[in-house]
Amino acid sequence: xxxxxxxxxxxxxxxxxxxxxxxxxxxxxxxxxxxxxxxxxxxxxxxxxxxxxxxxxxxxxxxxxxxxxxxxxxxxxxxxxxxxxxxxxxxxxxxxxxxxxxxxxxxxxxxxxxxxxxxxxxxx
Numbered sequence: 001x002x003x004x005x006x007x008x009x010x011x012x013x014x015x016x017x018x019x020x021x022x023x024x025x026x027x028x029x030x031x032x033x034x035x036x037x038x039x040x041x042x043x044x045x046x047x048x049x050x051x052x053x054x055x056x057x058x059x060x061x062x063x064x065x066x067x068x069x070x071x072x073x074x075x076x077x078x079x080x081x082x083x084x085x086x087x088x089x090x091x092x093x094x095x096x097x098x099x100x101x102x103x104x105x106x107x108x109x110x111x112x113x114x115x116x117x118x119x120x121x122x123x124x
Contacts, residue, residue, distance in 0.1 A: 008054035
């Protein structure tokens with residue numbers, strides 16, 4: 001599989017796909033974009049979600065950035081479902097839930113000082 005054969009797929013991605021047994025458009029179409037992405041991840045490579053979108057774009061013959069937002073959401077849900085079925089990594093506990101950190105608004109945060117203020121004794 002080369003970039004000339006599949007849209008959105010560069011040489012590195014094509015090499016990953018070949019190494020997981022996906023060598024043609026027909027192979028990719030048979031397993032689908034999510035399963036192809038999961039095979040690449042399970043093989044130990046570290047693809048970004050852009051590969052998932054690129055694979056879907058290759059199947060739909062469109063640029064990966066032109067995928068509709070609702071389709072991207074469907075792909076993410078399918079990826080999350082497939083990831084949940086994976087066993088935890090050997091020798092390590094399963095990852096905990098992801099948490100979100102809320103940042104303070106700039107208006108609420110104390111303003112930073114460029115210089116340290118002298119201590120209370122009046123010494124620097």
